[in-house]
Amino acid sequence: MSNAGKRVDREALAQRFRQFIDPEYVISDDETLKPYECDGLSVYCEQPMLVVLPETVEQAQQVLRICHQEGVPVVARGAGTGLCAGAMPHPEGVVLSMAKFDRILEIDTLARAARVQPGVRNLAISEAAGKNGLYYGPDPSSQIACTIGGNVAENSGGVHCLKYGLTVHNLLSVDLLTVEGERLTLGSEGLDCYGMDLMALMTGSEGLLGIVTEVRVKLLPKPEVAQVVMAGFDSVQTAGDAVGAIIAEGIIPGGLEMMDGHAIVAAEAFAKAGYPTEAQALLLCEVDGTSEEVHEHIDAVESLFKRLGATSVRTSHNEEERARLWQGRKSAFPAVGRISPDYYCMDGTIPRGQLAHVLTEMDRKSQECGLRVANVFHAGDGNLHPLILFDANVPGELEKTEAFGAWILELCVEVGGCITGEHGVGVEKIRQMPAQFNDSEIEQFHRIKAAFDPAGTLNPGKGIPTLRQCQEYRSLDKDIEPNAGAAAQLHAHDHDHGQGGHHHG
């Protein structure tokens, strides 16, 4: 897809950039390039030709113009916390880091909006707006580090999506640079715009369609009160039914999380949150709103859990207790990291009603391939995060893990779900795209890409597989080695990776 065939001399290009960018921010030596070779999914690594950190939109624009002229691939990068290798560099390309764009330009309290540069951290927006009783809704658990530009690129979620939506629901406008370096604003200060919804198309497009240079986000009033109910259950099925019953009651919780037995034990050992370690499933149901509404709904949720046979129920009565109950869930990933040398975090979404079936199947497969799996689940919106435990130092175990992971994603599609709920496709899940889309659909995606980037130089090789990759996928015997390519890549670079998956929401 890319025309990146023509060779460009690294130093010559660096010199061109240094004419208008602080030379310190044009990185061309191997040692300084090293930290940029992967994002949060460190099993996929590649050293870029160059990294540039422009400080103004005009500089970024000039970088894009030159790269466009020379046919050099451009990979945009925010904080590098992504979990699908979407920001993995191209070996003959430039990494365009937006890290210097870190200013909050305006908080419009009355209109409940913030205008920010793309390198502003997600949490920094809520911190700045908090003085006025407002906050930014989506809260991926990398929110202390991840940036809003990356959130737009990935359409990031978090634990509050069921009630407050994803990034796409919380944007008012996005300023962009096209691959040619042309400036463009999508959206407005109003809620709706006319014509095709290009802003929605851009959101979650993983840096394949344009580079975000400014974002106007919606701000929400901070709820008066939030309380959380924790309940233990002796089966995943019962816990799943309880989730359905809350919804049927007409309650939309601010957060609704589930953990399975393995995750409960790991989290409790790590965080001492007071979780019932004998339970097979644990629910955390947070209700937020006015104090009256929260009291009414918390009572309803408590009695519903008891009626449905919860083996233990506990409710937070102050902020300290609430934080403690969440502590276990929030540290589930590092907790699992402690009981296993490595883990690999998956990200499928399923219709909630399929949960028990999917977990049972996963258990069976887990035993079959001898790899443990712990599950944390955004139960409200069906987003499942199985954590496969493995040891990369055992020869063949990573390959086995990737095969197991691929199998899980295919199972998600089979039951009516999708291969990624919030982490994105990037490099990681590109092989599973044909499980969710047929060739005509994939071709339509390529035509969309070509409408924005005819030469294919924006983040090439990510997000959408080539038709040849699709054919290979369809002709593969999937049970043998579906993800062999990734493993081969890993070993080729002999990269000393730590945990395959990172901490996330």
Place this chain on the structure above:
Amino acid sequence: MADITNLLVEQVLAAREQKQPLRIVGGGSKDFMGRAVDMSLSELNLAEHSGIVSYHPVELVLTARAGTPLTELETALAENNQMLSFEPPRFGEGSTLGGTLATNLSGPGRPWWSSVRDQVLGIRLINGYGEHLRFGGQVMKNVAGYDVSRLQAGALGTLGAMTEVSLKVLPKPASTRTLVSDCELGEAVSIMNQRAAQPKPITAACWLDNRLYIRLSGAHSAVDATAAQWGGEELEDADVFWQQLRDQQLEFFSTDQPLWRFSVNPTARMPQLSGGWLVDWGGAQRWYSGAADFAEMEQIAKAAGGQVSLFRGGDRSGEVMHSPSPAAQVLQQRLKQAFDPDGLFNPGRLYSWM
């Protein structure tokens, strides 16, 4: 109640073969929207392509064929105490799901209960190659592939014929009350925005004829406590008022003057013009009734941080939708080419140049 996908695909393929553009029609209730089109074009009629495909109340997800009337959806949802939270307007009995998404029309609750564009999870669509494609899905979080579903919102069918739509639905609120107070426009806009910044169960805010209408919905206790705190006169038959606002049946709308829809910064001050204003969406949507020059209205919208369309009446042979920037125009033209290279679907309906 039938699946006529095959028939629809055949019609598109035949149109492609003969290079004969098509006029997509559902319930026919929104013919007045967009630019005037050549009525002699063949219809691609989706009214027969109707029926709920699946509905799982506890999943909060509903999938229906594009020609399904909104009334049918709402009846099914009401049986489970759920609703289409974006309160889709209907301008006739036949208003359908597909037409609602293509026009991106949402009702008074839009700032709080979101829009049809926000709630769409997936679609099936016949593109200009006659391929029946599926995008998005039936789950609430799905970031695989480009968001083709939401791209359709506002495209007026120019990218293809949607055949099926999956939506997130929501529970109906347990309680709803509407408070009214006398108020002039400037003050009303300021109150609307101040109240929207508070964590209270506000779900609609509208100003008309020097009266400010605020709707509260949610748990009984929360609605009652906020009503007591904010004060105002309780509106009888409030449901009728919001329905008539949604469907443009209030007296404000029964005029033969052109009707303009502004989508702007909710705090914007709009100029005094000779016609009448109605403010909805807590200030973010303003209706203006009166003759005006399109380019001048675009300037006014721009100054208010937003966009405008000539919603109803007036000169429909020129542009009626806010002009995109040159770069956005080029991208829309290229996307049109990407989906519909022969220009089969709704030529000229959205823009003169498409």
